[in-house]
Amino acid sequence: MSNRPVPHAKLAAEFLEDEPHRHFHDERLWDMRQKRDEQMHIMPEWQELREQASRLKEHTLAHLPQYLEQFEENARRNGIHVHWARDGAEHNRIVEKILKDHGHSSIIKSKSMITDECEMREYLEPKGVSVTETDLGERIQQLDNQLPSHVVVPAVQKLTTDVAKTFAKYYNTDPNIDDPHALAEAQRNAARPVLLSGDTGMTGGNFLVAETGSFVVCTNEGNADLSANLPNLHIATLGIERLVPRMADLGVFIRLLSRSALGSPITQYTTHFRRPKKGGEMHVILVDNGRSERLGMDDFWTSLKCIRCGACMNTCPVYRRSGGQSYGSVYSGPIGAIIDPTFNARKFSTLPFASTMNGSCTNVCPVKIDIHEQLYKWRRVLAERHEIPFVKREIMKMAGRLLAQPTMYRLAISGTEVALKTMPRFVLYNYLNPWGKHRELPHPVKETFHSWYKKNRLNRTKAQHEETQA
Amino acid sequence: MSDETMSARDVIMQRLKEKKSPQEGAYPLPPVVTLGDQDASPERFEASLALMGGRMLPLQDGEGIEQAIKRAFPELRNLCTAVPEVEGTLRIEDLETHEQADKVDVMVVRAAFGVAETGGVFLSEVELKDHLADVHLAQHLIVLLSKDELVGNMHNAYQQRSEFRTAGYGVLMSGPSATADIQGVLIRGAQGVRSLSVIWA
Numbered sequence: 115m116s117n118r119p120v121p122h123a124k125l126a127a128e129f130l131e132d133e134p135h136r137h138f139h140d141e142r143l144w145d146m147r148q149k150r151d152e153q154m155h156i157m158p159e160w161q162e163l164r165e166q167a168s169r170l171k172e173h174t175l176a177h178l179p180q181y182l183e184q185f186e187e188n189a190r191r192n193g194i195h196v197h198w199a200r201d202g203a204e205h206n207r208i209v210e211k212i213l214k215d216h217g218h219s220s221i222i223k224s225k226s227m228i229t230d231e232c233e234m235r236e237y238l239e240p241k242g243v244s245v246t247e248t249d250l251g252e253r254i255q256q257l258d259n260q261l262p263s264h265v266v267v268p269a270v271q272k273l274t275t276d277v278a279k280t281f282a283k284y285y286n287t288d289p290n291i292d293d294p295h296a297l298a299e300a301q302r303n304a305a306r307p308v309l310l311s312g313d314t315g316m317t318g319g320n321f322l323v324a325e326t327g328s329f330v331v332c333t334n335e336g337n338a339d340l341s342a343n344l345p346n347l348h349i350a351t352l353g354i355e356r357l358v359p360r361m362a363d364l365g366v367f368i369r370l371l372s373r374s375a376l377g378s379p380i381t382q383y384t385t386h387f388r389r390p391k392k393g394g395e396m397h398v399i400l401v402d403n404g405r406s407e408r409l410g411m412d413d414f415w416t417s418l419k420c421i422r423c424g425a426c427m428n429t430c431p432v433y434r435r436s437g438g439q440s441y442g443s444v445y446s447g448p449i450g451a452i453i454d455p456t457f458n459a460r461k462f463s464t465l466p467f468a469s470t471m472n473g474s475c476t477n478v479c480p481v482k483i484d485i486h487e488q489l490y491k492w493r494r495v496l497a498e499r500h501e502i503p504f505v506k507r508e509i510m511k512m513a514g515r516l517l518a519q520p521t522m523y524r525l526a527i528s529g530t531e532v533a534l535k536t537m538p539r540f541v542l543y544n545y546l547n548p549w550g551k552h553r554e555l556p557h558p559v560k561e562t563f564h565s566w567y568k569k570n571r572l573n574r575t576k577a578q579h580e581e582t583q584a
Numbered sequence: 585m586s587d588e589t590m591s592a593r594d595v596i597m598q599r600l601k602e603k604k605s606p607q608e609g610a611y612p613l614p615p616v617v618t619l620g621d622q623d624a625s626p627e628r629f630e631a632s633l634a635l636m637g638g639r640m641l642p643l644q645d646g647e648g649i650e651q652a653i654k655r656a657f658p659e660l661r662n663l664c665t666a667v668p669e670v671e672g673t674l675r676i677e678d679l680e681t682h683e684q685a686d687k688v689d690v691m692v693v694r695a696a697f698g699v700a701e702t703g704g705v706f707l708s709e710v711e712l713k714d715h716l717a718d719v720h721l722a723q724h725l726i727v728l729l730s731k732d733e734l735v736g737n738m739h740n741a742y743q744q745r746s747e748f749r750t751a752g753y754g755v756l757m758s759g760p761s762a763t764a765d766i767q768g769v770l771i772r773g774a775q776g777v778r779s780l781s782v783i784w785a
Contacts (some may be wrong), residue, residue, distance in 0.1 A: 142768040159619035169614045176611040179600045192752075198593040250774065251765035267765060274767045294766035302775050309775075310682055326749055336720050336761030336776015343717035343753070344682060354596065361748050362616040365739035369620070369701075379632065380702040380738070380758045383776070389752040392714045402592075406599035415605055 119503075120443070122464045126436030129271070139271055140434045146267075147428040149377020150478065157373075166366045168482035171419035174357050175409060181324040181357045182400065188327025192389035195397040202232030205401050209234060209316075209349060212397055213243060216347055218313040224331070224338035225249035226318020227265055227422060228351050228401055230444045245316075246308050248337035250301050257284050263438030263446065266375045266424040271437045305337065315341040319352040319387075320421065321367060322398075325360045328388040329398060332371060332381040339383055346394045350387070354400050355409075355418040367421060370480040374423040408456045413491045417452050419481040424449075426475035426485055432468045441465055448475035452488040455496065463501035466492035527562055534558035618743065622736035624700045626784065629734055633703030633782060636759030637772040641726065641781040649692075649783060653726055656781065657690050664688040666713055667728055669785065676715050685718035691777075692726040693719060696747050698782075701737035704758035705729055705782065708751035716753050725760070725777040728785040 130136050154160045174181055186196045199205035213219065221238070223229070223245055235245045235256070247256040251268035255261065257280050262268035269277070277297050282289035287300045317338050319329040329350055331338050342348045358364060372381045390396035409415045427433045427447030438446035443454045443462060448469065454462035466489045469475075475485040496502050497510070516523050535558045543555075590598070621628075630640055643652050650670045654660060664679065665672035670692050679685050693712060695705035705727045712719050719725065735741045747754055761776030773779065 138767065145768065157620055162617075162619055166614060166617050166619075169611070172606060173611040173613050176606040176608050179597050182597070182600075198591070198596055200592045200595055204592060248775065249765070250763050254765070267768075269765055270768075272767070274769075277766050294769040295771055297766050298763055298771045298774060305775055306686065310686065328748075334761065335763050335774035337774070339720045339755060340717055340775060343720070354600075359613060360616065362739070362742045365737070365742045366617065366619075368738050376764070379635065380704060380756070382636065382757065382759050382762050384704070384756040384758070386748060386751065386754040386756075388754070391709065391716050391753060400596075402596045402599070406596055406603065409600065410603040410605065412605045 117458065117461055119463050119501075120441065120461060120465065122436065122440050122442070122468050125440035125442070126432075126468075129437040129440055130435060135271065135273060135437075136435065138273060139437055142270060143428040143434045146376055147425070147478070150374055150425055150428070151377075153373040153377050153379065163366055163370055164480055164482055167370055167421075167480055168419060170358060170363050170366060171481050172416070174359055175355065175415065175418055178354065178357065178409065181359055182354060184324040185322050185327055185357060186400075188325070189398060190327070192327050193396070194327065194389060195395070197397060197399045199232075199399055199401045199403070201403045202234075202401070203237075205229075205232045205351065205399055205403070206234050206237040208399055209351075210238060210241065210243070212347070212349060213314060216313070218347065219243050220312045221245045221314045221316050222248055222309050222312030222341045222345070223316040224318065224333060224341045225252040225262075225268065226316070226351055227262070227444060228318055228353055228403075229316070230262060231403060232351070232401065234351075246305075246312065248305050248309060248341055249333075249335055250298060250337075253301060253305075254280060257281075260439065261442075261444055264424055264427055265422045265445065265447075265449075271439060309337075309340050309344055312341070313345050314347045314349065315343070315345045316349045316351070317342050319350050319356060320371065321364060322352055322357045322400075323359075323361055323364065324357055326388060328361075328386050329356075330364060330368075331385045331387070332368070332383070333385070334382040336383060339385055342385070342387065343391060346391075347397075348387075348390065348394065349397045349399065351399045351401060353405055354402055355405050355420075371421055371423055374425040374478065374480040404456055408453070411456070413495075414452065414456065414488055416483050417449070417456075417485075417488060419483050420449055420453070421481055422449075423480055425478040425480065429474045429478050431470060431472065431474075436468065441468070448485045448489065449483075452483075452485060452492060455492055459496065459499060459501055463496050466490075466496065467502075467506075524562075524564060527564075531558045531562070616743065618739040620737055620739070621701065622740055624734045624736040624740070626700075626731050626734065628700040628736075629698055629703055631703075632699075632701060633759065636703045637762060638703055638759040638780040638782060641783045643783065649728070649785060652783065653690060653692065657724065660689050662688045662690070664691045664718075664722060666691070666693040666711065666715075666719075669728065676713050676718065679715055679718050682717060682721060685715070685721040688718070688722040690724045690726060691719055691722035692728065694728040694785075695733070697733040697735060697741075697745055698729045699736075699738060699741050699756065699758075700734050702756070702758045704741075704756040705780075706741075706745070706747060706754060706756050708747055708754040710751065712753075720761075720776040722777055724779045725757075725781070727757075727780065727782045729782050731784055
């Protein structure tokens, strides 16, 4: 994996070049945000649910060892094999070993962010194991050899015409299909035989229930229930932070999850696995991969509360206009920008800057993660670790000195006003001014507030003040 | 012990126990809550089901369940049944291969209970006679549901229904399979059943 900082702004600029893609992406995500709002408005208990969800997650994270032990004990009692993986590589070796023990070589898989995080396909495929994504969006991304663009709708950056071209290449369908129904049907027809012949089913999972040793998978397409139940071997991969203490706690999370994600009251399938099916075998792999380390970070541990609904992505003006691919990571958008640097601070050093600090992500988060505040804190951490580029760092230093001295600041402002009025564009818009790359600099004003105030109000206010004093 | 000699489990546990934040005492376990509308009426269930893309199949005067199914699916050839109320063309217990289930036009099952808030119906290995995948391979699904087996919302469901603690596999299906992965167009009937109809029975 390359360690070079993801050129987010550059990739976003490329994404913005195509008007139909840019327009659809923005509208589609905003539509999801609005549908979420509609659900919120008809539920007077919404804020109480968020508060409860947040407190449940905080409690669980504060007592994680205890609940993990409880989950493991109950799951084992139910006949589930429980494995632990320190990192992605160990996870992948565990999957490989399970397959080897059974002489298996074909995985049918429902969408799970964590197997992408572990780069499982990349590990297993060269070893002769076929891994077929069965979720439509994830399958499109797999065929195009791309990371998911969004945690809920992986191929949201694409138009029907893009999918038609991809399917034509791999499924021999007409490249000019412009009806999404026909393409979804093509996926159904292509997936069925693969589902029926796969020897190993893999799923992710949204929740682990400590009290019962169960795990819950929330999906819409039906592919997860097929992938898990068709073969006799089911492997589920979940992060150690997915725990909730009690079955009753699911009521809170299930009521929030799909409403926050898509604005639907619930996912079409909410599936509870508690023990292997008759004659089957079930494995759960609990993955750390940096989570325990994040739990020790004072400013950032609450990002582990995330239930992967994607609401912060849908609402983010930067994400909507830059597309998931520009983040160069499995997790994109605001939540990606605060968890990606924990995986690789250098590579993802640009992401916390992909925000306007409007705080909308924090406001829509169903588990109340202070996302925009963590974005700000990451900027500080990265600056301290010298993970931000030279020009940005130096400009910020200069700005810092300037803003700390009122006289200097005012001199600079009047100078800037003159400059904006008189300087040619090539002086104002160059590499030293990254801000002006895609934006127009503000129009110069005739008069600053400060000089206006000095002329019109300062003496009057002073006089009034003295009067009241007297 | 070093990382090499300890099991992955012990290493993870040790890392978690050594963590600095959050502190245990600061985050007590919140009590279980029951929030929002707890109306468990059939009317609410029907409205929610419609929202999730499912539909009701009301019986006409003097009509039996099997007749109603045949009326709704005139082209029907393979009717697979998991309920005594319907004879069908084959019983779910008699399905020997998944390929057989793949050819089923309509599957009829009884749900253990329904959730009025979401229009969801609960199916487990008990109702499915251990044919967990076969129900999802069928093209269309008919669900028999008793009006006496409704809960209001998801809080009520998890608190009141023992099935969540007894079933090995329990799926709450709220409408048919669906996707909106291609250009945001909502398509009912993705990879699982293409339609889901509920009959009060």
